[in-house]
Amino acid sequence: MKTQLLLGAAILFTGVAVAQVTFTNQNNLIGNYPDSNEVAVDMNGDDLDDYVRISNNGIGIDYQQPDGTFNSVLISMPIQNVPDWSIAVGDIDANGYNDFVLGNGSRVSFLVANSDGTAYTEDEKQEYIFSQRSTFADIDNDGDLDSFVCHDVDLSHPYRNDGNGNMVLDQSLIQTIDAPGNYAAIWVDYDNDGDIDMYLTKCRGGSTPGDPFRDNAMYTNNGDGTFTENAQDINMRDNAQSWATVFEDFDNDGDFDAFIVNHDFQNRFMLNDGAGVFTDIIATTGIDPTDLGAWENQAGDFNNDGYVDIFSEMTKELYLNNGDLTFTGMDLPFDEGAIGDMNNDGFLDVVNDGDLWINNGNDNNWVKVVLKGDESNINGIGARIEAYGAWGVQIREIRSGQGFGHMSSLTGHFGLGQATTIDKIVIKWPSGVVDEIENPDVNTQHVYIEGENVLAVTDFQKEGISLYPNPTSEVLNFSLKGLSGTSVSIVDINGRVVMATEISSENTVNVRSLSSGTYFAKLNVEQQAVSYKFVKN
DSSP states (O other), X not given: OOOEEOOOSOEEETTEEEOOOOEEEOGGGSOOOOOOSEEEEOSSSSSSOEEEEEETTEEEEEEEOTTSOEEEEEEEOOOSSOOSSEEEEEOTTOSSXXXXXEEOSSOEEEEEEOTTSSOEEXXXXXXXXXXXXXXXXXXXXXXXXXXXXXXXXXXXXXXXXXXXXXXXXXXXXXXXOSOSOEEEEEEEOTTOSSSOEEEEEEOOTTOOTTOGGGOOEEEEEOSSSOEEEOTTTTTOOOOSOEEEEEEEOTTOSXXXXXXXXXXXXXXXXXXXXXXXXXXXOGGGTSSOTTOOOOOOEEEEOTTOSSSOEEEESSSSSEXXXXXXXXXXXXXXXXXXXXXXXXXXXXXXXXXXXXXEEEEOOOSOEEEEEEEEOSSSOTTOTTOEEEEEETTEEEEEEOOBOOSSSEEOOSSEEEEEETOOXXXXXXXXXXXXXXXXXXXXXXXXXXXXXXXXTBOOOOHHHHHOOOEESSSBSSEEEESSSSOTTOEEEEEETTSOEEEEEEOOTTSEEEOTTSOSEEEEEEEEETTEEEEEEEEEO
């Protein structure tokens, strides 16, 4: 059995010292359950990540204890739908205990915790689906979690939460292309407008280049309960037999970039320009674009230097972020797994194939954020967390279902490097509530409840903004005073920015040059991205 991995001293790249990452195998601390899909999520509400494995005999949970040990419990029950690759976690009935969505080559089921998390009930759906990836997200933004389950051979399945934790197949929840090859979905606010969009990574076995069934798709949220597919417009319609995409802010500029692992052509590193349009810069990143064939693709700041690293099933399993959009590859004895802080020391660990790999850490600082939703879903899934300090801003989103056969922690994790203070943490909840916490302590885990740190109520929060006249032929008026000089993007229904301007001193924007049609005015007010629909005659 592997006992320890030492990756040597700090690596030097372009003159910049990159903090080392070492892991120690600590299987002696956990139960000996059958290997299965890996989960590193808090299951009993104590805000510590636990290790979960599901087999046909039940649910094995290693509950993390405050003293660094684990309490290993097997919840015996027959599991009808043992997940081969597809698993996600979230509290669908808001009882304080997390539930599962499980997928395999024939069915999907929801595994729902009882009132104290000691037993589960399996709701097996009867419709056929070959699923390799599942997600939880509040797709209709009504305060509870829905689910989107990818279908490899047909139209994917969205399940709407009826408000009582019952999941009902409902294709109207999000209308996607009726096509096979749906490998991996990820929910991300790529265009910074305050609502979640969905990127669908696609691969179709036996297809040839140019086959539209292997075109990756971006479903951009229109802010009114509908989604528009616009991957080609934003340069994200990859046709290279993609298996997984990770979205993170790799350059700490306040928007999410993307790394795509492919089985054809080449891998992609897509840099976001801030307006939601992407450019492939992999040639300058230090990542081999021809290192093809990876299944898994995840990310996290493993050395706590303040920059997100890439953890992917390539020849080099870990690519450390040098902070300048270049990466240094490192070898690991494992190439995938669920990511979480399994000993609560502020450094990201990995569980995989029955192995517990503990990150040995370094002297870099960190902060962790656990969210408790009130108006939003109880897990805070879909929330954006921003950490401001001497580094500028780092951003994280709480997501469920990013891994291929894995489910990583729902805790927001930030490495801070040698910084010893944080100016503020801003939490933007799916409900639109914004909490701001000034000068939070470092090297600790904070638990924040939605609305407990909200800023003083302003005219914007009380009254919002209305646009008039609507429809308009020439000028849009903004009802909220004091917006003069605010930047505004006018976006068409395909997600393309057709005008970038500023609000005038009269609180107006001239739209006379626009063609007739439906548009969205997008702007930031009080650190919140807002979007307003209008019609141009």
